[in-house]
Amino acid sequence: MMKFFWTTIGDFFTATFEVMPLIGNKMNYLYIVIIFLFLVTWTTIMYRHKKNGKEHGGS
Numbered sequence: 001m002m003k004f005f006w007t008t009i010g011d012f013f014t015a016t017f018e019v020m021p022l023i024g025n026k027m028n029y030l031y032i033v034i035i036f037l038f039l040v041t042w043t044t045i046m047y048r049h050k051k052n053g054k055e056h057g058g059s
Contacts, residue, residue, distance in 0.1 A: 020027075
């Protein structure tokens, strides 16, 4: 039972690593864009909080 479990996980990761070269750097660029968008969103929200006088979350 446990041997089947571990071999299934191993087969999954083996298949994943075989697909990765086909994707190339496209996945890295996607992550860069997503992180950049989150950073811009977070910075905008923090700027609004500071502008409204709610910098430290107090009332």
